[in-house]
Amino acid sequence: MVKHGGSQVINCSTNCTKPENGGLETSLDKIVLQDSPQWKLFMIFNVSQNSSMRCFFWCSRKQGSKSLNVGLYYPPKQVLLKLQPTRVAVGSPFTIECRVPSVAPLEGLTVTLLRGSEVLHSQTFEGTALSPQEAMVTYSAEAQLEDSSHNFSCQAKMDLRTRGVKVVDSVSDSQALEVFEPVQDNWMVIIVVVSVLLLFVTSVLLCFVFGQQGNQRRRGIYRVQAAWMRLRGTHPAQPA
Numbered sequence: 174m175v176k177h178g179g180s181q182v183i184n185c186s187t188n189c190t191k192p193e194n195g196g197l198e199t200s201l202d203k204i205v206l207q208d209s210p211q212w213k214l215f216m217i218f219n220v221s222q223n224s225s226m227r228c229f230f231w232c233s234r235k236q237g238s239k240s241l242n243v244g245l246y247y248p249p250k251q252v253l254l255k256l257q258p259t260r261v262a263v264g265s266p267f268t269i270e271c272r273v274p275s276v277a278p279l280e281g282l283t284v285t286l287l288r289g290s291e292v293l294h295s296q297t298f299e300g301t302a303l304s305p306q307e308a309m310v311t312y313s314a315e316a317q318l319e320d321s322s323h324n325f326s327c328q329a330k331m332d333l334r335t336r337g338v339k340v341v342d343s344v345s346d347s348q349a350l351e352v353f354e355p356v357q358d359n360w361m362v363i364i365v366v367v368s369v370l371l372l373f374v375t376s377v378l379l380c381f382v383f384g385q386q387g388n389q390r391r392r393g394i395y396r397v398q399a400a401w402m403r404l405r406g407t408h409p410a411q412p413a
Contacts, residue, residue, distance in 0.1 A: 174243070174244045174245070174246045174333060174336045174337065174338050175217070175220045175243055175244070175245060175246070176220075176245070176246060176247075176248060176338075177220070177221065177245045177246070177247050177305075178219065178220065178221060179218075179220055180216055180217060180218035180219070180220065181216070181217050181220065181243070182206065182214065182215070182216050183197060183203075183214075183215045183216070183217060183226065183228075183241075184212060184213075184214055184215075185197055185212065185213045185214075185215065185228035185229075185230075185239075186211060186212035186213075186228075187211055187212070187230040187232065187237065188211075189211070189230055189232035189233075189237070190211075191210070191232070192210055192211060192230045192231060192232050193230075193231040193232065193233075193234070194230070194231045195213055195228070195229060195230035195231065196213065196228075196229060197213065197215045197226060197227070197228055197229075198226060198227040198229065199217060199224065199225075199226035199227070200224055201217045201218075201219075201220055201224055201226070201243070202217065202218050202219050203215050203216065203217045203218070204216050204218070217243070220243065220245065221245075222245070223242070223243065223244050223245055223303055224242075224243045225240060225241065225242050225243065226240070226241050226243060227239070227240045227241075228241070244303050244336075245277070245303055246277060246278060246303070246331070246333060246336075246338060247275055247276050247277040247305045248276070248331055248341040248343070249273045249276050249282070249329035249330075249331055249341065249342070249343045250275070250343060251273070251274055251275070251343070252271065252272075252273055252327050252328070252329045252343050252344060252345040253271070253272045253273075253274070253327075253345060254269070254270070254271050254325065254326060254327045254345040254346065254347075254348055255269075255270040255271075255272075255348075256268070256269060256270075256325060256348050256350055257270065259348070259349075259350060259351060260350075260351040260352075260353070261316045261350065261351070261352060261353075262316065262352070262353055262354070262355045263316055263317065263318050263352055263353070263354050263355065264315055264316065265315065265316055266313055266314070266315055266316070267313070267314060267315075267316050267350065268311060268312070268313050269286050269293070269294075269311070269312045269313075269314070269325060269327075270309070270310070270311050270312075271284055271286060271309065271310045271311075271327035271329075271345065272307060272308070272309045273307065273308040273309070273329045273343075274305075274307045275305040275306075275307070276305060276306065276307070276308055276329070276331070277302060277303055277304055277305045277306060278300055278301050278302060278303055278333075279298035279299060279300035279301075279302070279306070279308060280298070280299060280300055280301050280333070281331055281332040281333050281335075282297070282298040282308055282329065282330070282331050282332075283295060283296070283297050283298075283329070283330045283331075283332070284296050284298070284308060284310045284327065284328070284329050284330075285327070285328045285329075285330070286310065286312050286325070286326075286327055287325065287326045287327065287328060288320065288323045288324075288325055289323035289324060291323075293312060293314070294310065294312040296310045308329070310327075316350065316352045317352065318352055318354070320350050320352050321349070321350060321351060321352045324347035324348065324349055325347065325348050325349070325350060326344055326345050326346070326347040326348070327344070327345040328342060328343070328344045328345075329342065329343050329344075330342040
């Protein structure tokens with residue numbers, strides 16, 4: 174297997190002691206690195222498609238050959254992590270989502286969700302399809318207060334050593350989860366209750382003030398009437 178767009182060294186050899194000619198047949202771009210009568214070293218490069226190739230040698234006017242299929246693999250170049258929500262109360266659920274786009278084959282792929290260095294969840298995949306596809310892992314948990322002290326991340330590792338490819342891994346950017354204790358809700362209730370009480374007290378005070386002003390106006394009218402009656406009593410009306 175060859176990484177998409179990558180290169181690979183191909184060795185063609187024969188046990189014929191005096192081969193007449195030899196080479197590598199392929200539609201891929203190639204160059205000769207080294208050459209000797211019994212072996213030839215080639216490099217194929219810019220590999221962008223699955224292909225086949227054939228090594229051949231002529232020995233005593235007979236051709237011997239060996240064919241080889243070349244398959245592409247798409248390593249996990251990009252790993253995307255998403256926390257939902259990013260701010261959550263203690264004991265409330267949250268979700269960790271990890272996506273690995275454009276990866277193939279899924280065989281040998283392991284996606285691991287981490288909290289700091291602690292493994293929260295690990296998932297392996299199966300599939301030999303060589304066309305790139307997306308791998309996704311979703312994990313749900315309840316928020317703990319200590320979650321705020323750790324960063325969350327996601328690691329994607331592709332192990333194709335059985336196909337002659339070394340282990341390739343990639344890690345997402347780390348993200349933080351903000352966890353809070355739900356005491357703020359109690360403060361909101363207290364603020365609302367105090368506001369209602371203040372409004373009630375203010376209404377009662379306003380009613381009292383306006384009531385006192387009305388009483389004072391009424392008493393002023395009564396005093397004027399009483400003074401007028403006394404004035405009439407001391408000055409009797411003159412006859413017409």
